[in-house]
Amino acid sequence: MGVSAFAKPNVVILATGGTIAGEAKSELATTGYKAGSLGVDVLINAVPDLVNIANISGEQIANIDSSNMTDEIWLKLANRINTLLKDSKVDGIVITHGTDTMEETAYFLNLVVKSNKPVVLVGAMRPATAISADGPKNLYNAVALASSKEAKDKGVMIAMNDKVYSAREVTKTHTLNVETFKAPNSGEIAYIVDGKVFFNSNSIKLHTKKSPFDIKGLKALPKVDIVYTYSNDGSKVAVEAFLNSGSKGIVVAGSGAGSIHENQKNYLIELLKDKKIVVAKSSRVGSGLVPLSAEEVEQGFVSANNLNPQKARVLLMLALTKTTDPKEINKIFEQY
Known part of the structure; x- marks a missing residue:
């Protein structure tokens, strides 16, 4: 089901490392491997059928375990995508990426890429050396998705385990299982069968x-940190430390519908x-959804809408490049 040789699209694979580029000492090992060991050319050559669906070129942006992702790599990646x-x-x-922070990178790119052409993140839950490696099939699917004319105007997407998710809605839900990515509030937007993409919905x-966020010329992002609320919460100390280290924003991972322990809330x-x-x-x-009471609006709190804490952090960082007004930032969270 590939594209005609006379009309094959041109797809660039940007590699950042992760499990998809990982190596283990045994073919049976799916843990204890070294992420980000293999280069982009090795990943491409491992899936020879890619040439049947697109003209492929590759670039190495980084080669890291995605738990070590940085704002600097985000900016480098986003600027390169916009140029390409x-x-x-x-x-x-197509961006090969570790799964640990894939949803954050995808959502960041969803807000700062300035094109309607397909941008797809892909990774693996098992290293390239595993007898049951999922990376090659995932990469094939990602290239098929990036080659699809129907994938335009869909925003940044993640292609994993034969499913396609909107960058805004997707999250990792299991530590090891290949069926780890889900979109709890909306579900997947498409599925892929033998390289053919079937769309059924879209993020609104x-x-x-x-998106109004422009990173061109931006050297750094505003510092935003996350604190967790819990019983007998003592995280005032954490907030103080973040404030003293230059944080401009705090995302609270609240309990229930965003509740914050009074020890922490009174300080905030x-x-x-x-x-x-x-x-x-x-x-x-x-x-x-995390609702705000009229009192909380007056106090200056922002609702993260239905974004999880790690994605709320991404949007708050970008919002702070535009304004520090909580009412304006609330509007941003409603729109994006």
Whole structure:
């Protein structure tokens, strides 16, 4: 089901490392491997059928375990994508990435890539050396997706385990299983069978060309950190430390519908009075909306909407490049 040789799209694979580029000492080992060991050429050559669906080129952006992802790599990656997609000869981008922080990178790119061409992140739950490696099939599917004309205007996507997810909605839900990525609030937007993509829905949130966030010339992102609420919460100490280290925003992984223990909340309210920081309420639950009371709106809290804490952090960082007004930031969280 490949594309005709006379009309094959041009897809660039940008490699950042991860399990898909990992090596273990045994073919049976699916843990204890070294992520980010293999280069992009090795990944491409491992899937010879890629040449049947696209003209492939590859670049190595980084080669890391994605748990070590940095803002610097994000900016480098996003700027390279924007440069490549300005070229009329480039039809789509595939990014190989570790699964630990894949959803954060995908959502960041969803907000800062300025093109309607397909951008697809892909990874693996098992290293390349495993007898049951899932990376080659995932990579094939990702290239098929990036080659699909129907994939335009969908925003940044993740292709894993024969399913396609919107970058905004997807999250990792299992430590080891290949069926780890899910979208708890919306479900997948497409599935892939033998390289053919079947779309069934789309994220309605604004993204890419309709996003106002511009990273061109940006050297760093505003510092935003996450604190967790729990019984007998003593995380005031953590907030103080983050504030002293230059944090401009805090995301609270609240309990239930975003509830914050009074020990922590009372301190945050004082900080909001002095306009020392922006505070977004998210939830540690994993899905669902976080509402604000009229009092919380007045106090200056921001609702993370239905974004999990790690994604709320991404949006708050970008929002802070535009404004520090909590009411304006609340509007941003509603739109993106």
